[in-house]
Structures are given as structure tokens and as C-alpha cells.
Amino acid sequence: MSTAFAPQSISPSQGTYWYWRDQAIHYVVAGAAQDDRPPLLLVHGFGASTDHWRKNIQGLQSDFQVWAIDLLGFGRSAKPDWQYSGDLWQxxxxxxxxxxxxxxxxxxGNSLGGYASLCVAANHPESAAGLVLLNSAGPFSTPAQTPPTPPNPIAKTIQSIMLQPLPSWLLFQYVRQPATIRRTLKQVYLDQSAITDQLVEDIRRPALDPGAPRVFASVFKSRQGEKVDVLLQKLSCPLLMLWGEGDPWMNCRQKGKQFRQYYPSLTEHYLQAGHCPHDEVPDQVNSLLRDWVLSTVQPNESR
Structure with a gap:
């Protein structure tokens, strides 16, 4: 049975644990619950944790009760040898x-956390008063008239190799090195001054946990979940999209167009930031999120 300790106002580095499916799930909560507005739940991306929301928790806790959670397999949460997927995190x-x-x-939600959050909002509307996606991950369906992409034999060979335990483990040893983490961050942050030693350590620390290599390996094995367009057609709550348009991992303008096609009532803003705008330009993100929730999410939707 799932259990939780009583919530308290704490910093991201001092969390509380909830036991879910016999696994310890780390979360933090700050700010007081308010009857006239919903609480916020912040969900990190792949390889990140509640620490990645530190600036947002600090900036928003005076206006909202703010929760942040480590997805199973990440941060300070347990890392069992399970098959990880969007369905599990949903x-x-x-x-x-x-x-x-x-x-x-x-x-x-940011990146992977955005996709997991979209799954919850679409499939469990009773849990979602609103949804904010920040450079959200997840594929759209391929149009029926689009010819299939011919298989890439080199890519298929690499994927086959990476499904083997030893190559996957060796790659993980490389990607969790501080120098590798810093190089990756430099690719996805426009403001290089936001890449601090603390940020590198926050990402590296969970990667040293014994179960972390198995979580990493499961990415190559997990099946794709529901397509984003399918989820959007089930979505009924207000949607805010915040894009760091300097993201080298996705064409934000093109992806934003796809979101608007299936959910035209959304609100969106494009920011001068990379893949993690909440950490790179937190003041802008906090302000936009705060104003949108207070003006768009009705009090009766939060009860």
C-alpha cells in the first residue's frame, strides 16, 4: 500500500518520501495550499530531478502550493530493474x-516530464486542472500518406548493440562523467552562465546510484507510448506551452504548429532559451506560468 509522510515546506535537497508499489518516491513541497487556486506539480525531464526546479519552487511558492516529484528511476527516487515507460510514469x-x-x-513538465504530464492530463482529467508543457517530448503520428522511412542498417545495428548489457553500461559510464554532462548542457543552454557546478552535480549525483545504468539501458528497450496527437484529442483542460526556441533537439516552431493543429485553444510563448527554459530563464517562466494559472484556470477546476 502506498504511504506518505506529512507534507512540509522544504528545499529541493531536503525531501519527503512516498512509497508507491513498494518503491521509495522522492518529492518536495513548498508553500501553503490555497482554496482559490490549484497547486502546481513540477515534473522533470530525462536525467534531471526535483533539483532542476529549485528556481521555480522558490519563485512560485508565495503564490501557490508547489510540489515537485522525482519520477521512478531518477533523482532521489528508487531505481528498480523495471521496464520504464510513459505508462509507468503516468x-x-x-x-x-x-x-x-x-x-x-x-x-x-519539461521534456520527458512534459510527455508524462500530458498523458496524465489526457487520460485522467480528474487529476489535472491545467497543463504546462516546456519543450515537451513525444512523437506525433505519421500521416498515412507519408511513405515509410527506409530502415537505416547502421542505426539498426547500433540499436541492437545498445540492447546488450555491456555496451549500454560502458556508454553510461561515459555520459555520467562531469565533463560529458557539462558538454551536453552547453549544447542545450543558450545562456552558458546558467551551467553551474551545482547543476552538473545535481545531474551527476543520481547517475551514481547502483540502479542508474539499468534505467539508462531501458530507454533503448521501452516501446513508444500514445502519440501526442491522440493524447491532445482527449485533452480537456487549459494548456500553456512554453518553448525555449534555441533547443537543438527539436524544431520548436514546427512542433508548436503541430500542437496548435490538434489543440487550437492553447496559449504559447517562445523564449530565448534552450531545452530547459524553466532553469535557464526562470523569472520569465515563473511570471508567465503564474499569470496564466491565475487568469485561465478557474477556481472550480481546482476542486
Whole structure:
């Protein structure tokens, strides 16, 4: 049975644990619950943790009760040898909202956390008062008239090799080195001054946990979840999209166009930032998120 300790106002480095499916799930909560507005639930991306939301928790806790959670396999949460997928994290988030928070939330997710948050909002509308996506991951369906891409034999060979335990483990040893983490961050942050020693350490520390290599390897094995367009056609809550348009991993303008096609009522803003705008330009993100929730998410949607 899932259990939780009583919530308290704490910093991201001092968390609380909730036991879900016999696994320890780390979360933090700051700020007081308010009847006239929903709480926020912040969901990190791949390889990140609650620490990545430190600036947002600090900036938003005077206006909202702010929760942040480490997805199973990341941060200070347990890292069992399971098959990781969007379905698993969707279940984790929905049950956390139901059992621990106890009322609908505004989910705010970055990258992988954005996709997991979209899954919750689309499939469990009773849990979501609103949804904020920051450079969200997840594929759209390929149009039926688009000819299939011919298989790339080199890519297929690499994927086959990476499914083997030893090559996957060796690659993980490389990617979790501080110098490698810093190089990757330099590719995805426009403002290089935001790449601090603390940020590098926050990403590296969970990667040293014994189960971390297995989580990394599972990425190559997990099946794709529901397509983003399918999820958007089920979505009913307000949607805010915040794009760091300097993201080298996705064409934000093109992806934004796809989101608008399936959910034209969304609100969106393009920011001068990379893949993680909440950490790179936190003041802008906090201001846009705060104003949107207070003006768009009705009080009766948060009850």
C-alpha cells in the first residue's frame, strides 16, 4: 500500500518520501495550499530531478502550493530493474496526485516530464486542472500518406548493440562523467552562465546510484507510448506551452504548429532559451506560468 509522510515546506535537497508499489518516491513541497487556486506539480525531464526546479519552487511558492516529484528511476527516487515507460510514469503521477496531494493540480513538465504530464492530463482529467508543457517530448503520428522511412542498417545495428548489457553500461559510464554532462548542457543552454557546478552535480549525483545504468539501458528497450496527437484529442483542460526556441533537439516552431493543429485553444510563448527554459530563464517562466494559472484556470477546476 502506498504511504506518505506529512507534507512540509522544504528545499529541493531536503525531501519527503512516498512509497508507491513498494518503491521509495522522492518529492518536495513548498508553500501553503490555497482554496482559490490549484497547486502546481513540477515534473522533470530525462536525467534531471526535483533539483532542476529549485528556481521555480522558490519563485512560485508565495503564490501557490508547489510540489515537485522525482519520477521512478531518477533523482532521489528508487531505481528498480523495471521496464520504464510513459505508462509507468503516468500511473505514478496520477496516483501521487490522488493519494498525496488530494486535489487536481496544474501539471508542469519539461521534456520527458512534459510527455508524462500530458498523458496524465489526457487520460485522467480528474487529476489535472491545467497543463504546462516546456519543450515537451513525444512523437506525433505519421500521416498515412507519408511513405515509410527506409530502415537505416547502421542505426539498426547500433540499436541492437545498445540492447546488450555491456555496451549500454560502458556508454553510461561515459555520459555520467562531469565533463560529458557539462558538454551536453552547453549544447542545450543558450545562456552558458546558467551551467553551474551545482547543476552538473545535481545531474551527476543520481547517475551514481547502483540502479542508474539499468534505467539508462531501458530507454533503448521501452516501446513508444500514445502519440501526442491522440493524447491532445482527449485533452480537456487549459494548456500553456512554453518553448525555449534555441533547443537543438527539436524544431520548436514546427512542433508548436503541430500542437496548435490538434489543440487550437492553447496559449504559447517562445523564449530565448534552450531545452530547459524553466532553469535557464526562470523569472520569465515563473511570471508567465503564474499569470496564466491565475487568469485561465478557474477556481472550480481546482476542486
Amino acid at each position: 500511473a505514478q503521477l496520477h496516483e501521487f496526485i490522488t493519494e498525496v496531494i488530494g486535489r487536481p493540480v496544474v501539471l508542469a
